[in-house]
Amino acid sequence: MTTGGHGTDGVERRGLMFVLSSPSGAGKTTLSRLLIERMPGLKMSVSATTRAMRPGEVNGKDYTFVDKTTFDAMVKADELLEWATVFDNSYGTPRGPVDAALSAGQDVLFDIDWQGTQQLKQKARADVVSVFILPPSAADLEKRLHSRAQDSDEVIRKRMSRASDEMSHWAEYDYIVINHDVDEAFAEVQSILKAERLKRERRIGLVGFVRSLQAQLQG
Ligand SMILES: Nc1nc2c(ncn2[C@@H]2O[C@H](COP(=O)(O)OP(=O)(O)O)[C@@H](O)[C@H]2O)c(=O)[nH]1
């Protein structure tokens, strides 16, 4: 996946796929929203899902909500870059918008689980940067799931019992951020993105840039 975006310093750069994963309630939606608001050049990948819409969610913005027949048709037509079953529902990343954003020189942000992260890495390892968000404690995780007030007690119980499973994949990620305080966690995630954008391998315009610097020095 090679693309031709320009960094703030004008040197051409390949777009990257920035993945946030965590057990449910650890804060990846909160951190994703802050990143999209505050980091120019980053576009959210909106997943398709068969799960029910939560109060306050917007179709096409938080998720594209589809029924199982539609989801299965998307899988069959190879329209999904990756997909997985989580909490008895199907979730997947539509391929078109991701390709379009990367080709336009933007980076893409994914809020997906460990199964989706593995699939993305198999497809484009060099372009994937993965971050796992941990809650400070189990009690905090439960408190956050309740404070979000969007799921029934039974759904919350299910998510708590899956948290340990999801967490067991932490070591497959490039970076680990513990979300004690939102501002601090955001600053850490932002630093990761900023540093990854400066990686030499992604800055495909550097060869030309350095050549022209050398020409200036010799001239
Ligand atoms: N593989 C994959 N996982 C997804 C996708 N979209 C969301 N997820 C994951 O599905 C899980 C459940 O998401 P959701 O029902 O919104 O609950 P949340 O964990 O509270 O945000 C989370 O781990 C998400 O990261 C997707 O397109 N692909």
Ligand SMILES: Nc1ncnc2c1ncn2[C@@H]1O[C@H](COP(=O)(O)OP(=O)(O)O)[C@@H](O)[C@H]1O
């Ligand atoms: N550092 C934090 N301290 C306290 N509450 C938080 C923190 N980060 C997120 N929250 C709250 O916890 C709840 C779950 O966060 P959310 O971002 O929806 O998690 P996820 O997307 O990982 O399921 C939300 O109500 C959110 O406002």
